[in-house]
Amino acid sequence: MKGWMGKFRALTLFGSLALLLSGCGQENLSALIPKGYGAEKSLDLIILTAIIMLFVLLIVMLVYITVLVRFRKKKGQKDFIPKQVEGNKTLETIWTVIPILLLIIIAVPTVAATFDLADESGAKDKLNVEVTGNQYWWHFNYKGQEIQTSQDLYIPTGEKVYLNMKSSDVIHSFWVPAISGKMDVNPENENTMFIKANEEGVYYGKCAELCGPSHALMDFKIIAVSPEEFDQWVKDMQNVDPKAVAEGETAKQGQTLFEESNCMGCHAIGSSPVQVGPNLTNFGERTRIAGILDHNKENLISWIMNPDSIKPGNKMDGKYPELSRDEASKIADYLLQLKPSSITAEDAGK
Amino acid sequence: MTENTSSKKVDTFQKRKNKEEMKYQLITFGLMIIFTLVAFGLVVGELMPKMFVIPTILLLAIVQVAFQFYYFMHMKHSGHEMPSVMIYGGIWAAILTVTALSVLTWW
Amino acid sequence: MSHDHSLNPETMPHEPEKATLEGKNKFIGFWFFLGGETVLFASLFGTYLALRNATAGGPSAEELFGLDLVFIMTILLLTSSLTSVYAIYHMKNNDFGKMCLWFIITIILGFGFLGSEIYEFTHYIHNEGFTFTSSAFGSAFYTLVGFHGGHVLFGLCWFIALLLRNAKRGLNLYNAPKFYVVSLYWHFIDVVWVFIFTVVYLMGKVV
Amino acid sequence: MREVKVVSNAATHKRGFGAVLWDYLTTVDHKKIAHLYLFSGGFFFLMGGIEAMLIRIQLIKPNSEFLSNGLYNEVLTMHGTTMIFLAAMPLIFALMNAAVPLQIGARDVAFPFINSLGFWLFLFGGLILNCSWFLGGAPDAGWTAYAPLSTTSPGHGVDFYVIGLQIAGAGTLIGGINFLVTIVNMRAPGMTYMRMPLFTWSVFITSILILFAFPALTVGLFLLMFERMFGAGFFDASLGGNAIIWEHLFWIFGHPEVYILILPLFGLFSDLFSTFSKKRLFGYTAMVFATMLIAFLGFMVWAHHMFTVGLGPVANSIFAIATMAIAVPTGIKIFNWLATMWGGQITINSAMLWALGFIPTFTLGGMTGVMVASVVADYQYHDSYFVVAHFHYVIVGGTIFGIFAGLHYWWPKMFGRILHEGMGKLTFWTFLIGFHLTFFIQHFLGLMGMPRRYSTYLPNQGLDLGNLISTIGAFFMAFAVIVFVINVFYTAAKGEKAPADPWDGRTLEWATASPPAHYNFKQVPLVRGLDPLWIEKTEGKGKLTPSEPLGDIHMPNASILPFVMSLGLFIAGFGFIYQVDDKGWLAVVFIGMAITLGSMLIRSLKDDLGHHITKEELEREAD
Ligand code: HEA
Numbered sequence A: 001m002k003g004w005m006g007k008f009r010a011l012t013l014f015g016s017l018a019l020l021l022s023g024c025g026q027e028n029l030s031a032l033i034p035k036g037y038g039a040e041k042s043l044d045l046i047i048l049t050a051i052i053m054l055f056v057l058l059i060v061m062l063v064y065i066t067v068l069v070r071f072r073k074k075k076g077q078k079d080f081i082p083k084q085v086e087g088n089k090t091l092e093t094i095w096t097v098i099p100i101l102l103l104i105i106i107a108v109p110t111v112a113a114t115f116d117l118a119d120e121s122g123a124k125d126k127l128n129v130e131v132t133g134n135q136y137w138w139h140f141n142y143k144g145q146e147i148q149t150s151q152d153l154y155i156p157t158g159e160k161v162y163l164n165m166k167s168s169d170v171i172h173s174f175w176v177p178a179i180s181g182k183m184d185v186n187p188e189n190e191n192t193m194f195i196k197a198n199e200e201g202v203y204y205g206k207c208a209e210l211c212g213p214s215h216a217l218m219d220f221k222i223i224a225v226s227p228e229e230f231d232q233w234v235k236d237m238q239n240v241d242p243k244a245v246a247e248g249e250t251a252k253q254g255q256t257l258f259e260e261s262n263c264m265g266c267h268a269i270g271s272s273p274v275q276v277g278p279n280l281t282n283f284g285e286r287t288r289i290a291g292i293l294d295h296n297k298e299n300l301i302s303w304i305m306n307p308d309s310i311k312p313g314n315k316m317d318g319k320y321p322e323l324s325r326d327e328a329s330k331i332a333d334y335l336l337q338l339k340p341s342s343i344t345a346e347d348a349g350k
Numbered sequence B: 001m002t003e004n005t006s007s008k009k010v011d012t013f014q015k016r017k018n019k020e021e022m023k024y025q026l027i028t029f030g031l032m033i034i035f036t037l038v039a040f041g042l043v044v045g046e047l048m049p050k051m052f053v054i055p056t057i058l059l060l061a062i063v064q065v066a067f068q069f070y071y072f073m074h075m076k077h078s079g080h081e082m083p084s085v086m087i088y089g090g091i092w093a094a095i096l097t098v099t100a101l102s103v104l105t106w107w
Numbered sequence C: 001m002s003h004d005h006s007l008n009p010e011t012m013p014h015e016p017e018k019a020t021l022e023g024k025n026k027f028i029g030f031w032f033f034l035g036g037e038t039v040l041f042a043s044l045f046g047t048y049l050a051l052r053n054a055t056a057g058g059p060s061a062e063e064l065f066g067l068d069l070v071f072i073m074t075i076l077l078l079t080s081s082l083t084s085v086y087a088i089y090h091m092k093n094n095d096f097g098k099m100c101l102w103f104i105i106t107i108i109l110g111f112g113f114l115g116s117e118i119y120e121f122t123h124y125i126h127n128e129g130f131t132f133t134s135s136a137f138g139s140a141f142y143t144l145v146g147f148h149g150g151h152v153l154f155g156l157c158w159f160i161a162l163l164l165r166n167a168k169r170g171l172n173l174y175n176a177p178k179f180y181v182v183s184l185y186w187h188f189i190d191v192v193w194v195f196i197f198t199v200v201y202l203m204g205k206v207v
Numbered sequence D: 001m002r003e004v005k006v007v008s009n010a011a012t013h014k015r016g017f018g019a020v021l022w023d024y025l026t027t028v029d030h031k032k033i034a035h036l037y038l039f040s041g042g043f044f045f046l047m048g049g050i051e052a053m054l055i056r057i058q059l060i061k062p063n064s065e066f067l068s069n070g071l072y073n074e075v076l077t078m079h080g081t082t083m084i085f086l087a088a089m090p091l092i093f094a095l096m097n098a099a100v101p102l103q104i105g106a107r108d109v110a111f112p113f114i115n116s117l118g119f120w121l122f123l124f125g126g127l128i129l130n131c132s133w134f135l136g137g138a139p140d141a142g143w144t145a146y147a148p149l150s151t152t153s154p155g156h157g158v159d160f161y162v163i164g165l166q167i168a169g170a171g172t173l174i175g176g177i178n179f180l181v182t183i184v185n186m187r188a189p190g191m192t193y194m195r196m197p198l199f200t201w202s203v204f205i206t207s208i209l210i211l212f213a214f215p216a217l218t219v220g221l222f223l224l225m226f227e228r229m230f231g232a233g234f235f236d237a238s239l240g241g242n243a244i245i246w247e248h249l250f251w252i253f254g255h256p257e258v259y260i261l262i263l264p265l266f267g268l269f270s271d272l273f274s275t276f277s278k279k280r281l282f283g284y285t286a287m288v289f290a291t292m293l294i295a296f297l298g299f300m301v302w303a304h305h306m307f308t309v310g311l312g313p314v315a316n317s318i319f320a321i322a323t324m325a326i327a328v329p330t331g332i333k334i335f336n337w338l339a340t341m342w343g344g345q346i347t348i349n350s351a352m353l354w355a356l357g358f359i360p361t362f363t364l365g366g367m368t369g370v371m372v373a374s375v376v377a378d379y380q381y382h383d384s385y386f387v388v389a390h391f392h393y394v395i396v397g398g399t400i401f402g403i404f405a406g407l408h409y410w411w412p413k414m415f416g417r418i419l420h421e422g423m424g425k426l427t428f429w430t431f432l433i434g435f436h437l438t439f440f441i442q443h444f445l446g447l448m449g450m451p452r453r454y455s456t457y458l459p460n461q462g463l464d465l466g467n468l469i470s471t472i473g474a475f476f477m478a479f480a481v482i483v484f485v486i487n488v489f490y491t492a493a494k495g496e497k498a499p500a501d502p503w504d505g506r507t508l509e510w511a512t513a514s515p516p517a518h519y520n521f522k523q524v525p526l527v528r529g530l531d532p533l534w535i536e537k538t539e540g541k542g543k544l545t546p547s548e549p550l551g552d553i554h555m556p557n558a559s560i561l562p563f564v565m566s567l568g569l570f571i572a573g574f575g576f577i578y579q580v581d582d583k584g585w586l587a588v589v590f591i592g593m594a595i596t597l598g599s600m601l602i603r604s605l606k607d608d609l610g611h612h613i614t615k616e617e618l619e620r621e622a623d
């Protein structure tokens, strides 16, 4: 008896210790630290259900432990034949009815929240962003605004933003745990969901539906900024001149190389609808290279030279002539200059 | 007895019962043909608005199938309790499947 | 210890298909199998219903289907269902010869059906350019109807094998359940066809 | 007649390896088929376990490069697929084969031939699937194989998945039908439905689930096969197709499948709690109806795997409520088990330990099940490690614990020896601790933003420690499994010989020898109530009353045909997979199909009437 109780206690102790150490996870990533409307709704339900479940578990464990303590065959105890009980109507009714009641307590707010989050009635007057999932990157087209971006989704805080989501290849799933629960991005049907960020910040987004070898590397960000800053960002983005000549010798050469290598066949700068590859308009302001690496020139060079080593199976590999390190460096200089806006992710972080 | 060419016997009572059953099966067959004719007729003749045609021909199909099961496949006879359970179970799963695929795939 | 005696009794029992334990097992087992087949075809029907308008620019059901041939096929198959009922009737009366006769008629009708279906498919493919790969609708159509056709073919082979095997030895309690079960299978195929002509062809024509 | 003698004396003679092999290749005896299922299922469990260990080793630290991303997806897919289809299901079939005919007082199953065919189909299907490792890569689209990822996945990996599961699935389906008919038609006199042991009851209901769930998978796999191999467009948006169809078909099968995995073990636990508490099962009728209700509801909830697909709030709400409803019958079971033990005299041995470990573990898993059923909360849980934690709690904590319990319980019946208690307990405790270490923390990992099916994760995102703990736990489980394997070998060599009724059992299987004669019962017993052996022990002569005079016993003949048929499909499977590259492979398809169809034809044309064991022989044999 003592032996296994002891082990059990050690187990729970270890478990809770581990929990304390890790807390609720990373801010701006964890669903346990909600920063948006959907995430709050989900957390409310998570807490409600968890409490009810812990209550049920407690009851089960109480009976369970009592049974084991009282009715276990003790050492040296004589064998006897227990009374053969067929059943007990009252008891059985109790443990049928009480769970039903508990489930009703869960079901009502669940259904209410489901309809609440599916409400698209206000979509027309709000900002609508067309989201396209691609094998291993995300594209965002701000409807009616002539703005296209990739990887970093800028939104104003405190407002509902509607996302119209579709995939260009396989199924992906759009998940920014701190802002909202996830929604699949399917190839044949458009899905709509809204997000609303409460605070400014850079929120980590993940693809949550297995989509190929680099599924785990398909990160993106939501950058929530104040509405004023957002308006400024929109203006900045709309004023981009895709033909603008780069500054500095290497960057200029880089720009030429960029055009010669036919990068524009897949990538666009400005509001052009080309989206075989990510839109690079505000590439210099991105928070990450390829969604996962630190945003610096070294990483960008490695990416340009050998994308497959960073994101296996991506569709950029082999679409352009091989580049020397020097050439890649020049292109990197050019790309890192693409900073059309005065509103950047750093602002949102503060 | 004379018409029984085989050496083995079947008792006359059973024989009469089989005959009777055969009669029902013939009637069933007649009805099935009529239902088929009606279904084709409705569609070819464009006698009804679309909203009614589809439910009607589906209903005709279901009745026809019930005839097959109960008369041709003898499901109305005793000894078919378990078969009925399984067929109705299958039909239940079938209804769920068909509904899901026809309602919940496009939006 | 000979089986012949117990399997060839003096008087045939009323339900020879269920007179032995093996027969009973076959009988029940086959019905259960049909319960599973119901779900199998439901999945195919569901897929077809989901994709019946997914023509991807290719021909649609309305443009393709002609009802004359389908009507003939329907009558062929319905009649074959009746003839196999006749065969079972003669089995219960222990009249092996007549049973075989009616099964043979059933087989002929079945081949008529199958031939018409093959003709229909080749017509679509060669004259209408409507193939398995032209659209999701095409894939779903050929899969559903083809699965049914495959069942028909299998049923016919089964009938033939049984008739040939037992031609010389007549009816007994060992093969009676086999004949009974194959006729159940045949009726089931007919049931599926009733839904195919209704859901695929007739509903395809109603626009 | 001579042949019969060889078979019936087989157990007592030492035979050469070839003879034993031939015996197992051709056997139609459910007890030997149980051995076959046990050893092949056990082998695949080790494979799946090694894959699990690879997963955990890869995730021990962030940005780990132990496995490449593509390889990780293969390992992950094969882990899920192997564990579900090739380990858990066959192990359950092993228990079914070992116990059900004995529990209902039958000499064999209804279709011994089909029983054997079912096994060989499963085995060859599993082998095809695993051949992919050596032939250019395993499937990599997850065990759910969502289109269009699965239809566009390069190489042949997913083709192996399609063909392997199709063949194994056919085996399961016919196995299910076989058990249905066995239970309907082969019960001993007096064994009414409401006197069947709960294990038999749940096998019956599970088989119904198999019957109605597997056809949806069959069709799904056909569609996938047609799309990958013959250019169909069911799931291809550019041809007007729709990938959601696959998700529906998969889960219409998939959700009932998880109840297929748990219900037999619910039944087993009912038998166990009752036996080891020396009490009859509390609320027998309620238990039977709860099982039926779970099965019934199990068909109406599949879309809870698709809450985030976009089906809309109406569908999501309906499916959420239907899902939650399943908690009620399951709760009835949990409380009835507790009530069964209440007031009893509980013997705790290894078998019972697994059953006792199951209650809190499974309850926790069920609780998280209800939590994920709460749609909006599931928007967070879905495809995160929270779900991974949920289903390992129910599958490992329910199915795997149950299989271990069942093996310890029935090992004496299956092999005539009792598994070593000390090692049994060591296995249990290390597995239990390892299990909770591995999976409890995963609930939090999921909520902290760790999606599932991630081959790697970034450092400094608060996910490092949790993953480390999880991996450490997995090593405990591996240790436990290794101890169990040693236990099996030890027992085979030196294990204690088992009496007919080592646990003071209540049901019919304990009335036969350990292991039983190949005809099970010399005389089919007469059943006088629930727990027939217990009744005879407490109110009767302590021995079963026969329902028939001693007479000749009719037994089925052994046959190699099931093996050959499955082999044919195995060969044809390779043809199908490779004909995409080179039409020449179609020849292989034809050869394989010819073998299969040919042996089917032989089977149907050749009368197989079985053989008889004569009364004289039976009299000569000791009890
Ligand atoms: C043995 C297998 C098994 C079992 C038994 C269950 C049981 C349940 N499962 Fe689970 N499930 C899986 C295996 C299983 N599941 C698998 C493999 C997946 C993932 C597949 C994949 O995506 O790869 C999954 C995923 C899964 C999902 C989808 C999650 C997602 O992907 O987003 C959901 C959602 O509703 C769910 C719900 C449930 C529920 C409500 C039960 C219920 O049956 C649980 C009922 C039990 C109890 C509730 C405990 C006992 C009850 C009481 C003590 C009474 C009192 C209780 C209350 C009042 C609540 N499961």
Ligand code: HEA
Binding pocket: D045, D046, D048, D049, D050, D052, D053, D055, D056, D076, D077, D079, D080, D081, D083, D084, D087, D088, D141, D142, D143, D144, D388, D392, D395, D396, D399, D400, D438, D451, D452, D453, D454, D455, D470, D474, D477, D478, D479, D481, D482, D485
């Ligand atoms: C019956 C089902 C079953 C079982 C038993 C298990 C058992 C285990 N599973 Fe898994 N698991 C699934 C079904 C199952 N799983 C499914 C369906 C998925 C989803 C797949 C998908 O997403 O597609 C999954 C996914 C899954 C993941 C998520 C991967 C991801 O999403 O990226 C993880 C991660 O920790 C995991 C871990 C484990 C572990 C540690 C065990 C352990 O319990 C294993 C314990 C066993 C051993 C450790 C065996 C040890 C053997 C040896 C050491 C060999 C000794 C050798 C000799 C003696 C010769 N499983």
Ligand SMILES: [Cu+2]
Binding pocket: D254, D255, D258, D301, D302, D304, D305
């Ligand atoms: Cu489920």
